[in-house]
Amino acid sequence: MTDGAEIAVRVDEVPPCARCGGAALLRVRFGHSWTNIAGKPVKGSREADLCPACDSGATSADGLLALLAVAEQIPVSSITAFASHVAAWVESVRHSRVDVDALRSEEQAHRRHDELP
Secondary structure, three states: OOOOEEEEEEEOEEEOOOOOOOOOOEEEEEEEEEEOOOHHHEEEEEEEEEOHHOOOOHHHHHHHHHHHHHHOOOHHHHHEEEEEEEHHHHHHHHHOOOOOOHHHHHHHHHOOOOOOO
């Protein structure tokens, strides 16, 4: 993995999904870095929610969603599989970028309906 391998996973009392407000199954915090305009690295962390509504159909999330759907608690014998699915999903989230065209379309729709100035 890039940007540090440490991933903190929160599975108890997970806040609602930051994207849709629905029930998130887990929240992760992981290292994140970028290069600023001066060319210097800036290190920090990011959080991401695993949400059945938002992430279903994403190849990296499907295995993790399936694992969490079948078990209320992850048995010790499945911890390695769980960790592997979390790591794969986080790596895909780490490299995801904003779809600027979709963002512009959404902004225009909100402006048409007078929801934005």
